[in-house]
Each structure stands twice: as C-alpha cells, then as structure tokens.
Amino acid sequence: MSKKQKVAKDKALIEINVDELKEFVTHIVNNNRFLQAGGKVPVCVNVEGDAGLGKTSAIMQLSKELGLNCIRLNLAEIEELGDLVGYPIRQFQLCKGTADKTEKKQVLENGLMVMRDVVIAKGDSECLWIDEHAIDEYVKRGYSFTGEKRMSYCPPEWITGLTGGGILILDDYSRADLRFIQACMTLIETQKYISWSLPADWHIILTTNPDNGSYMVTAMDDAQKTRFITVNLKFDIEVWARWAEKAGIDGRCINFLLLNPELVTDDINARSVTTFFNCISSISDFENNLPMIQMIGEGSVGPEFATMFTLFINNKLDKMISPKDILFHDSDAHVLNALKNSTGTGDNYRADIGCTLATRVINYAIHIAETNPIEQKTIDRLIKITVDNDIFMNDLKYVIIKKILNGNKQKFQKLMVNQEILKISVQ
Numbered sequence: 001m002s003k004k005q006k007v008a009k010d011k012a013l014i015e016i017n018v019d020e021l022k023e024f025v026t027h028i029v030n031n032n033r034f035l036q037a038g039g040k041v042p043v044c045v046n047v048e049g050d051a052g053l054g055k056t057s058a059i060m061q062l063s064k065e066l067g068l069n070c071i072r073l074n075l076a077e078i079e080e081l082g083d084l085v086g087y088p089i090r091q092f093q094l095c096k097g098t099a100d101k102t103e104k105k106q107v108l109e110n111g112l113m114v115m116r117d118v119v120i121a122k123g124d125s126e127c128l129w130i131d132e133h134a135i136d137e138y139v140k141r142g143y144s145f146t147g148e149k150r151m152s153y154c155p156p157e158w159i160t161g162l163t164g165g166g167i168l169i170l171d172d173y174s175r176a177d178l179r180f181i182q183a184c185m186t187l188i189e190t191q192k193y194i195s196w197s198l199p200a201d202w203h204i205i206l207t208t209n210p211d212n213g214s215y216m217v218t219a220m221d222d223a224q225k226t227r228f229i230t231v232n233l234k235f236d237i238e239v240w241a242r243w244a245e246k247a248g249i250d251g252r253c254i255n256f257l258l259l260n261p262e263l264v265t266d267d268i269n270a271r272s273v274t275t276f277f278n279c280i281s282s283i284s285d286f287e288n289n290l291p292m293i294q295m296i297g298e299g300s301v302g303p304e305f306a307t308m309f310t311l312f313i314n315n316k317l318d319k320m321i322s323p324k325d326i327l328f329h330d331s332d333a334h335v336l337n338a339l340k341n342s343t344g345t346g347d348n349y350r351a352d353i354g355c356t357l358a359t360r361v362i363n364y365a366i367h368i369a370e371t372n373p374i375e376q377k378t379i380d381r382l383i384k385i386t387v388d389n390d391i392f393m394n395d396l397k398y399v400i401i402k403k404i405l406n407g408n409k410q411k412f413q414k415l416m417v418n419q420e421i422l423k424i425s426v427q
Contacts, residue, residue, distance in 0.1 A: 015234045016232070016233060016234065017233070017239045018054055018233070018236065018239045019236075021047065021055075021058055021059075021231065021233055022058060022061075022062045024045075025045060025059065025062055025205065026066065028043060028045055028203065029068075029167075032201075036200060036201070041189070041190055041191060042202075042203055042204070043228070043229060044203075044227060044228040044229070045203075045204075045205050045229050046173070046206040046207075046208055046225075046228045046230040047059070047205060047206065047207050047208070047231060047233055048207075048208045048209070048210055048231070049207075049234065050210065050214075050235075050266055050269055051209060051215070051271060052270045052273075053233050053269065053271075054233075054270065055207040056171055056207055058233075059169055059207075060072065060169070063166070063167045068166045068167050068201075068203075069164055069165065069167070070166060071158050071159075071162075071167070072169040072171055073169065073171060074172055075170055075171065075173055075175065075176035075180050075184070076171075076172040076175040076176055077172075078176075078180065081179055081183060083156065084180060084183060085156060085183050086153040086155050086156040086193065086196060087153065087154050088151055088152070088153055089131050089132065089133075089152055089154050090132045090151060091129045091130060091132065091149065091151075091195075092129070092130055092132065092135060092148070092149045093130075093145070093146040093148035093149070093150075094127065094128055094130050094138050094139070094144060094146065095126060095128075095143060095144055095146055096126045096127075096143045096144070097126050128143070129152070130143075131152075131154070152195040153193060153194045153195050153196060154196075155196040159198070159199075164201070165199075165200070165201030165203075166199075166201070167202070167204075167205055168203070168204045168205070169205050170184060170204065170207070172207065172208070172209075173206040173208050174208035174211065174215075174217040174220065175208075175209065175215070175217055176218065177218075185227060188204055188227050188228060189227050191204070204228075206228060235269075237257065237264075238359070240257070240270060241254060241257070241258055241360075241363055242363050242366075244257075244274075245323075245360070245363040245367050249278070249281075250281040251322050251323070251360070252318040252320075253277035253280070253281070255317065255318070255320055255356055255360065256309060256312050256317070257273065258355075258359055259317070259353070260312075263308060267302070268302060268305055272300055272301050273301055276296060276297055276300040276305075279296050280292075280293050280297075286313045287318075290310050290313060293309065293310065294306050294307075294310055297309055297310075320356075321338035321339060321342060323357075323364035324364065325338070326339070326357070326361055326385065327361065327364065327365060327368075327381055328378065328381075332381070332384055335381070335384075336384070336389060336391065339391045340391060343357070343391060343392075354391075354392055354396055355396065357392075358396045361385075362399070362400055362407070365378075365407070366404060366407035366408055369407070369408040369411040369412065373411070374411045374412060374414075379414045379415055382400075382401075382404070383415070383418050383421065386400055387418065387421055387424075397424065401421055401424045
C-alpha cells in the first residue's frame with residue numbers, strides 16, 4: 001500500500017462524537033450478548049482519538065449507565081506482564097474415586113519430592129487440575145496424583161472475584177510495550193489467556209492515539225487492526241458544552257469556547273482547555289486580573305488561545321447574563337434588557353452571541369430539570385424570552401423549545417399550553 005493509499009485509508013475511519021460513541025458501544029454490548037448466546041466470541045472496539053477528548057471517561061460513564069462493572073488497565077503504566085495476564089504456576093492432575101490401577105511415583109508435596117500412590121488408570125474417577133499450593137488440601141480430601149502436570153497461568157488480580165458483566169478498558173493500548181500488545185492480541189481475539197477466561201458478558205474496549213507523528217505510539221499492522229473495530233472520536237462543541245454545564249465549568253469560559261470552538265485543535269485539546277478554565281474559575285473579576293489569566297493561559301493552552309481569551313474579556317463578553325439568571329431572576333425587565341445588551345439589536349445584532357446564549361439556556365434548563373421541579377414562573381420565563389420577544393431569531397426560538405422539550409418533556413410539558421409554542425413543538 002502506498003503512502004497516499006494509507007492516508008486515504010486512515011481518513012476513511014468513521015468519525016463520531018461522544019454521544020454517538022456511547023450509542024455505538026451500547027449496540028456493540030447488546031450485539032456481543034447475542035454473539036455469546038450463540039457460542040461466538042464478542043467483538044472488541046478500538047476508540048481512537050487525540051488526547052483529552054474524553055475517550056476513557058465516556059466509556060466509564062457508559063458502563064455505569066448500562067449497569068456494568070468497569071475495569072481500566074492503563075497499558076502504558078503497567079510494568080510487569082503478569083499484572084496484565086497473570087503469573088505462571090504449575091498444576092497437577094488429581095483424581096478421586098474408583099481407579100483401575102495405581103503405582104508408586106515421586107510427586108511434589110510441601111516443596112519436596114516424595115513417593116506416593118499415583119493413579120495411572122483413572123476408571124470412574126473425578127479428576128481436577130490443582131495449583132501446586134493447593135495440593136495438600138486436595139490430598140486430605142482423598143484425591144490422588146495421576147502423574148500428569150502442566151504449566152498454567154493464575155487469573156490476574158484485577159479479574160478475581162468479579163460478578164456480573166463488565167467492560168474492560170485497555171487504556172493507551174498503542175502506547176504500550178510490544179510485549180503487552182502481543183499478550184492482548186489473544187485476549188482480544190478469544191477473551192481467553194491460556195488457562196483463564198473473561199467472564200460472560202464482558203466487553204473489551206481499547207483506547208488509542210492516532211499514529212500521525214504527534215504521539216509516541218507503537219504502530220499496529222493490519223493483522224492487529226483486523227481483531228477489532230476502530231472508530232475515531234472527534235471534538236464536538238455542542239457535546240462539550242452539555243458536559244461542561246453538568247460538570248460546573250465556569251459559565252464565562254463555556255461562553256468563550258462556544259464563541260470560539262475553532263481554537264480546539266490537535267495541539268490545544270479539550271483537556272488542556274478545561275485545565276485552563278478550572279485554573280481561573282476562582283477569579284471573580286476577570287478584567288482586573290488579566291496579567292494572571294494571560295500567564296496561566298500561556299502555560300496551559302498557549303499564547304494564541306490566551307490572547308483570544310483576554311480579547312474576549314476586553315470586549316466585556318465575560319459579562320453576559322448567565323443561564324441561571326435568564327431562567328430564575330425575579331425581574332423580567334432585567335433579563336430582557338441584559339439579553340438585548342448582549343445580543344444587540346437591528347444591524348448590530350450578534351447572531352453568534354444569540355446562539356451561545358440559546359445553547360446555555362437549553363443545557364442549563366435540561367440539567368436543572370434532572371434533579372429539580374420546574375415551577376410555572378420558569379415556564380413563563382421561557383415563553384417570555386422566546387415567543388413573546390424578538391431577542392432570539394425565529395430558528396433559535398424553535399431550537400430552544402424543541403431541545404428543551406426533547407430533553408425533559410415531562411418537566412416542561414406546561415410549555416405546550418402556549419399556542420405559539422404548541423405550533424413550534426409539532427413542526
């Protein structure tokens with residue numbers, strides 16, 4: 001395959017956001033159960049993407065939503081292969097019951113070779129493979145040696161005692177030493193490693209960084225890649241904004257990134273952006289702390305991002321009304337004036353700010369409704385800022401109402417009493 005063909009093949013990988021990833025993995029889990037019921041091996045998924053996109057956290061969150069256990073093994077941090085696949089141990093075959101014939105043989109007992117009666121023809125016996133450290137206990141129970149022995153592997157510590165289904169995340173798979181990748185190939189393909197198996201209803205998910213020269217990764221050949229399905233995780237500003245609202249990221253910072261999503265690149269990923277935002281969230285007055293914010297920004301997200309953020313502050317955009325005030329402030333007049341001051345009017349209308357505020361209202365309303373009742377005055381406020389005023393353009397009014405109803409129709413069903421909103425909701 002030529003370099004040009006390889007690039008084309010890599011670009012052909014399906015790109016999905018976090019929401020689509022969770023939907024996709026949910027299907028894989030359900031389909032794996034179908035495969036296992038038919039005696040087939042489950043399918044493994046490789047989630048590839050740049051650092052900081054939330055690959056691991058999304059899978060861990062999904063495991064909770066599906067009621068599954070979750071084990072995360074960071075392959076780049078494990079030093080001993082035994083910590084991944086277990087350690088070798090000798091096993092001896094012991095039998096109990098009627099035996100046709102026995103003879104004296106040397107066997108291992110308490111670390112010493114001793115002469116014992118050994119079953120050489122098993123007849124109607126119950127036979128087991130016993131780890132060497134447990135032999136004495138089985139001998140006391142009446143089991144006898146057959147003389148057969150083998151090398152086996154103890155199940156690793158992370159799998160012992162597991163009950164129920166689960167997801168095994170092999171994190172940073174492509175950053176692991178080649179020995180670990182080779183050991184995982186058998187586990188991925190068969191869900192077994194020599195003498196132990198993953199329990200039923202367990203699903204393997206890999207996370208990797210792209211082999212594009214930006215990361216120190218181990219290149220995988222086609223033989224490895226054919227053992228799993230690969231999807232590319234991409235940054236999606238709308239998904240990030242929903243997450244940020246729930247995670248309590250500073251609202252001023254959420255507004256900034258909604259206005260400048262193009263600043264998230266391969267070099268400046270969502271994780272470093274979130275780190276920057278968290279480092280300045282305790283500053284109540286951004287305007288009077290610009291030097292500190294600039295310094296923190298240059299050390300975390302670089303000078304270009306930091307300069308854009310200080311420009312955002314200089315333009316007073318950090319003063320935009322919060323979604324909490326939009327929905328819950330006592331004064332309608334205050335809210336309407338604040339919205340108009342932010343978006344502007346007529347030829348000076350800022351559609352980008354209108355979209356940002358609309359997104360914040362949608363996400364905040366749905367988030368609050370998850371754990372709180374929605375009172376009539378909040379319903380009235382939503383009607384006031386949409387159908388009763390021209391603060392938002394008609395398409396944004398439709399988006400606000402539609403997404404809030406889709407997000408929690410039960411809590412916001414009183415919106416449907418308004419005839420204009422009823423018209424919007426059935427479109």
